[in-house]
Amino acid sequence: METELYLDYNTVIHRLDPRTKLILFLYAFIGLVLYEHPLWMLPIAILILLQTALARAWINLWRLRYLLFLLTVWSLVLWNLFVAGDTPLFLFVSKESLLFSIARTMLVLLMIIAGVNLISTTRNEELVLGLIKFGLPYRVGFALSTSLRLVPTTADSLQTIAQAQRSRGLDLESGNVLERLRKWLPLLIPVFITTIRSTNIFGMALESKGFGARPDRTFYLQTEMHTIDWVLLILGGIITVTAVYLNILGYGSIPGLHRF
Amino acid sequence: MQELAVEIQDLRYRYRGEKVPALKGIDLVINRGEFIVLMGASEAGKSTLVASLNGLIPHYHRGRMKGEVQVLGRNTKDFTVAQMAEIVGLVFQDFEAQLFSTNVELEVAFGPENFAVPREEIARRIDESLAYVGLEAFRHRSPSTLSGGQKQKLAIASVLAMHPQVLAMDEPTTDLDPISKYGIFQITDQLRKRDDITLIVVEHETEEVLHADRIALFDNGELVKVGPTRDILQDVDLLASHSVMPLGIPRFFKSMGFEKADLPLTVEEGLQAFQKAQWRISTEKYEALVAREQEALAHLQEPLIQCHGLTHTYPNGVQALKGIDLEIMKGDMVAIVGQNGSGKTTLAKHFNALLMPTEGEVLVHGEPTEKQGVFKIGQTVGYVFQNPDHQIFSETVFDEVSFSLRIRKMPEKEIKERVEEALVAVGLEGMEDADPFSMTKSGRQRVAVASVLAARPEVLILDEPTTGLDYSEQRGLMDMVRKLNEEGSTIIFVTHHMWVVAEYARRVYVIKDGRIFLQGTTREVFSHEDALKEAFLRPPHFVQFSNRLGKTLLTPEEMLSCMA
Structure with a gap:
């Protein structure tokens, strides 16, 4: 089973320092969240997609295509309910609310894409190391990376368990909501039990490898800021500051939009 | 120091x-x-x-x-x-x-x-x-x-x-x-x-x-x-x-009357001792043994599971099975063996429609699995997963074993009968109220088998049934499985334990890189030691020892019965 998103390539983006990638991710969020109007988000959107292209991470977006599609439909419709505009189109949709929905949908999708870019190009350990260099305690960082690691393992065992129960006649697709929920019990209990068992061994293995033996610890993995990291951080910084400034000046909003 | x-x-x-x-x-x-x-x-x-x-x-x-x-x-x-x-x-x-x-x-x-x-x-x-x-x-x-x-x-x-x-x-x-x-x-x-x-x-x-x-x-x-x-x-x-x-070799020599301190342990030691004692295996007795076995297998003529050009490619593009053709007869006891990752579990999961062929077809009772689906086939073909903890979720053994019967809305009285019958079959009679989570691994394994048996399947598939059990537990479980076979069930098991294959299987399929690499009676397959090695397998020492003596005998008891 391939449930890992990390892609073992050696692209420009892969070679960046994890700290750079974390900050670029933050920049992207700031640059996007300010604007109500989709057109104003376009430049940053293009930069994020450029990053995806450089990182050759399209494959991961393809793997997430159903999720992305569902979110798009969902978000395009729902945001219309939360805002109103002066130019009605049909039902509860106005020109302004539609634009706003598009912007919010772009925000969600682009943040996911930026996140996928980050995870596709940065190993679990690098990400944690980046956070530690920002001051996160090692133990917290390790706990974080362990929980990230648990996701694919749990997904795998859920799949096996679902097969085991289906072969005993469990049919998850029929019945009303309550009945279906009840049917999840035969899946969830074994998942829970096996996860507890394996985390117990995990804990033992961890201690047996001397986890926390010394107050200081070597990091075999090294992260280093190169010229390209600084160039990107400065460029990204300029773009983000400009975006914030333009936003303060009042650009990028949708006239005639009413938020509740 | x-x-x-x-x-x-x-x-x-x-x-x-x-x-x-x-x-x-x-x-x-x-x-x-x-x-x-x-x-x-x-x-x-x-x-x-x-x-x-x-x-x-x-x-x-x-x-x-x-x-x-x-x-x-x-x-x-x-x-x-x-x-x-x-x-x-x-x-x-x-x-x-x-x-x-x-x-x-x-x-x-x-x-x-x-x-x-x-x-x-x-x-x-x-x-x-x-x-x-x-x-x-x-x-x-x-x-x-x-x-x-x-x-x-x-x-x-x-x-x-x-x-x-x-x-x-x-x-x-x-x-x-x-x-x-x-x-x-x-x-x-x-x-x-x-x-x-x-x-x-x-x-x-x-x-x-x-x-x-x-x-x-x-x-x-x-x-x-x-x-x-x-x-x-x-x-x-x-x-x-x-x-x-x-070990089989010292067991054999002990039965032949050797003193404890003189018992050979390895294949080489065994050969030396055998030659020194000037023993001989009777060719007539050996041929009679093989003939009896062939005759018993010849009675099995009704194909229950058939694969034609079965190919399976996982969504990530990995081709796990590459054109498997096989026929499993009603009443047989078949072992599927192969290296880790050779495709044997993928193959077994096709027999009860958990996986569908991406090319070719799998027939159960002459009908393609794709037309029947897991729910229907589940009544004919039962599948016991490798890890019993992947299926046990009930508070009592009774609830666990009756799970698939309840789903199939059987009357309460019949459920009770069937649970009782299944528990007797696995040697857990009277344990209806026990808590499965507090049982040993072998106990949980038996509960898992019982919960599949309760549906009275014609075919029982067991994935690595003996892993994690000790020798007596392994024997106990496999003896029980053999008994089910003698009572008419068709048994298919996937395993790494070669002695289990030697002692319990009637027929063996060796899978290598998604293809059938060797097949035949257990005796035939274990006689091809070099080919097995290519598939990352090795017969038990005792079988290697008998191969070196020119006859493939699966257990010390078989060899004893063939001594001249």
């Missing part, structure tokens, strides 16, 4: 919440550079002993400990697990749960990193440890893409990188195919020759422990006997009475 590696004095331990102690006063001294194997029944206390070597007991587990454990002069009570880890390395059975990293190199670095070993030295140790276990080529791969055998080798390498002076391994080869198993024991053998390391290994399989210096036999929390490997392995009756499989 100290001569003793491990000194255990009157070690007693009881886990919190358990009534019975896991260890009841163990005294054991292990010398520096020694290779000792711990054997014995399930729940005998072997794993508990291993966990007490690096201080997991008393520090990690909760319970009551008495007595002393000293490793290289460090008393485990006075040092933390992390401190003990500097001198004692521990490798666990479950190779999935002990790997933390996303990359082979980082996995090996993890231990030394914790001890603040300088970076250049870590780099050196990574090279050294990966070379030692033969994984140099994989250093940038993700551990999740490795095979089972490679994962376990990685786990060993990552412990070796900490330069432990004592290395303890708790059933390191349980989930591995015979050749991967052999690979792990070659590594231990190599390690043994490094005079500074002390090796302590828990192992079930007798054939693998021949290289050890001593064997310590445990049962029920007590150390039954400890002695030189030869002495213990020659004591055939002692081993069997403590749930350890005796």
